[in-house]
Amino acid sequence: MKGNEAIAHAAIRSGCDGYFGYPITPQSEVMETLMEIEPWKTTGMVVLQAESEVASINMVYGGAGCGKRVMTSSSSPGISLMQEGISYIACAELPCVIVNVMRGGPGLGTIQPSQADYFQSVKGGGHGDYRLITLAPNSVQEMADHTSLAFDLAFKYRTPVLLLADGAIGQMMEKVTLPPARPRRTEEEIRKECPWATLGKRHGQKGNVITSLALLAEEMEAQNLKLQAKYAEISTNEIRVEKYMCDDADYVVVAFGLCARICKNAVETARANGQKVGLLRPITLWPFPTEEIRGLAERTKGMLVVELSSGQMVEDVRLAANGKVDVQFYGRLGGIVPSPQEVTDALHKLMNH
Amino acid sequence: MKEEIIIAGFGGQGVLSMGKILAYSGLMQGQEVSWMPSYGPEQRGGTANVTVILSDDSISSPILNEYDTAIILNQPSLDKFESRVKKGGTLILDPHGISRMPERKDINIYVIEATDEANRTNNLKTLNMIILGGLLKVRPIVKIENVMLGLKKTLPERHHHLLPLNEQAITIGMNLIKKL
Numbered sequence: 073m074k075g076n077e078a079i080a081h082a083a084i085r086s087g088c089d090g091y092f093g094y095p096i097t098p099q100s101e102v103m104e105t106l107m108e109i110e111p112w113k114t115t116g117m118v119v120l121q122a123e124s125e126v127a128s129i130n131m132v133y134g135g136a137g138c139g140k141r142v143m144t145s146s147s148s149p150g151i152s153l154m155q156e157g158i159s160y161i162a163c164a165e166l167p168c169v170i171v172n173v174m175r176g177g178p179g180l181g182t183i184q185p186s187q188a189d190y191f192q193s194v195k196g197g198g199h200g201d202y203r204l205i206t207l208a209p210n211s212v213q214e215m216a217d218h219t220s221l222a223f224d225l226a227f228k229y230r231t232p233v234l235l236l237a238d239g240a241i242g243q244m245m246e247k248v249t250l251p252p253a254r255p256r257r258t259e260e261e262i263r264k265e266c267p268w269a270t271l272g273k274r275h276g277q278k279g280n281v282i283t284s285l286a287l288l289a290e291e292m293e294a295q296n297l298k299l300q301a302k303y304a305e306i307s308t309n310e311i312r313v314e315k316y317m318c319d320d321a322d323y324v325v326v327a328f329g330l331c332a333r334i335c336k337n338a339v340e341t342a343r344a345n346g347q348k349v350g351l352l353r354p355i356t357l358w359p360f361p362t363e364e365i366r367g368l369a370e371r372t373k374g375m376l377v378v379e380l381s382s383g384q385m386v387e388d389v390r391l392a393a394n395g396k397v398d399v400q401f402y403g404r405l406g407g408i409v410p411s412p413q414e415v416t417d418a419l420h421k422l423m424n425h
Numbered sequence: 426m427k428e429e430i431i432i433a434g435f436g437g438q439g440v441l442s443m444g445k446i447l448a449y450s451g452l453m454q455g456q457e458v459s460w461m462p463s464y465g466p467e468q469r470g471g472t473a474n475v476t477v478i479l480s481d482d483s484i485s486s487p488i489l490n491e492y493d494t495a496i497i498l499n500q501p502s503l504d505k506f507e508s509r510v511k512k513g514g515t516l517i518l519d520p521h522g523i524s525r526m527p528e529r530k531d532i533n534i535y536v537i538e539a540t541d542e543a544n545r546t547n548n549l550k551t552l553n554m555i556i557l558g559g560l561l562k563v564r565p566i567v568k569i570e571n572v573m574l575g576l577k578k579t580l581p582e583r584h585h586h587l588l589p590l591n592e593q594a595i596t597i598g599m600n601l602i603k604k605l
Contacts (some may be wrong), residue, residue: 242489245448245460330488337486413490 075215077248078132079145079171079235080105082219087254089140090118092131094150096238097183102125108264109187125150129157129170137267137282139262141223145171148189148238150181152197157199158232163284164293165268165302167226168205169219171235173242173245174380176407184407185239185330190384193236193359201296202232203303206357208328212246214355217332220251222265227265229306236357238380240330240409253400280337312355313364317343321350324368326389327378328354330409335378338415349419355387362392369393379403379414399424426456426481428566429489432508433474434522438551439496442579443496444475446557449575451479452565461487472501479566494564498508500524515564517602520555526605532603544602551594558598567594597602 073081079102083091093103103121111117128144135142146154151172161168174189176182180267182416189256193206194387207218215237222233263271273279288290317339318324327335332353342349352368354361369375384403393399402418404410430447441462449458460544461476476492478484494515497503499522507527510516515533521540537559543552561567576591
């Protein structure tokens with residue numbers, strides 16, 4: 073099945089209570105698949121086409137406030153529209169899943185794949201000091217697995233989780249094994265898991281309040297410090313990375329999502345030619361695998377970062393490498409995807425530098 | 426075994442669905458598969474293409490430099506992909522949409538007059554199955570019974586009565602393909 077379809081199937085199987093979205097290429101199959109499966113007839117999950125992305129994210133805000141497992145999905149321009157809501161949700165400490173199947177920008181851009189929303193995703197696309205756990209699937213299988221994982225992380229840390237894919241992973245078809253089906257939680261189970269949820273107060277109970285507003289600066293600073301402590305905990309626990317042939321590598325390619333697949337092919341070619349090249353693939357873009365990259369920077373001769381952008385993640389790789397090694401960049405823009413040969417050529421340039 | 430295929434033509438010729446049937450056929454025989462479409466606005470009218478990989482091992486990149494086999498259904502696609510067939514690889518074309526024949530001497534070129542045949546039987550929708558038949562004659566990468574299983578999986582149930590017609594089209598294609 074397609075990557076987008078895998079997200080829809082995995083959402084239902086993750087016990088999702090509600091999906092709110094607005095169609096946009098190249099991710100429309102997420103909602104299309106949900107509408108086709110009609111989960112409201114089986115698990116009771118709500119699937120709703122909102123009037124806009126702004127409405128979708130605020131419906132997610134409302135559902136999340138009730139402790140429900142809720143999600144939305146969109147593509148780059150639509151995700152930009154959601155940024156205000158995402159900032160509110162992050163501040164209010166609510167769990168939810170947001171899927172961005174990136175397309176070429178800026179502006180309305182194009183419908184072909186891109187990774188140019190990296191900055192927006194990991195450096196706070198909305199206002200204020202907040203972070204999003206950002207998962208970067210590179211296969212249809214991971215589209216399914218990460219949907220399930222995203223819900224788990226969102227509830228573990230009471231924070232929005234972003235699944236950052238690109239148009240190609242969304243549109244391509246591969247073999248997939250869907251995660252085991254979990255039932256939706258009952259209201260009692262939600263009250264137990266989410267004592268903060270606004271489910272209506274019971275006799276003798278104090279009401280829960282969900283807000284992102286604190287007019288006193290002292291209160292707002294306290295809330296910020298609480299968030300920062302949580303982000304520090306996430307940074308300690310949740311970094312995920314895949315290393316391929318890195319152990320004896322002289323040169324390392326760093327790439328995520330679709331680019332990591334293309335680069336793996338180039339690494340295979342290099343290895344077949346006896347060149348010691350490895351691949352490091354950040355699976356979480358935030359928290360970023362800084363230590364892993366620092367370790368490799370200390371003992372390799374060069375790094376190549378490949379992205380479908382003008383160079384965004386490369387900044388974090390250079391920060392991690394901290395000048396210890398030459399970090400070069402290769403990227404294509406606006407929806408163009410490089411071939412494995414282009415990566416091989418960029419690798420040669422790095423090795424002959 | 427690993428087979429890397431590009432299928433390219435105009436939107437509406439069934440390029441993407443032929444790739445899908447091929448991918449599902451690979452799945453039916455337990456292979457790793459990837460189906461990577463050009464999903465741009467070209468799907469309706471302009472050129473459309475799909476990269477299909479069938480492999481016994483895991484597949485790294487779904488996007489490729491060059492291909493074992495190219496199935497070419499129009500001139501822009503021939504211009505784009507002729508040079509990207511691996512040496513010793515296979516190029517199958519329908520001359521209906523071709524104004525300039527390929528020039529390479531280091532690949533195997535086959536011709537299948539599938540559009541004419543589909544027009545003759547007044548069923549243009551079987552065009553891609555005729556071509557698929559031709560492909561399987563010269564590159565027997567999947568068994569016909571797995572193709573039929575794959576087809577059953579991709580066709581909605583309401584169209585399952587068309588399965589025999591499709592199988593027939595495959596046979597026609599097998600007999601129709603000729604070496605250039």
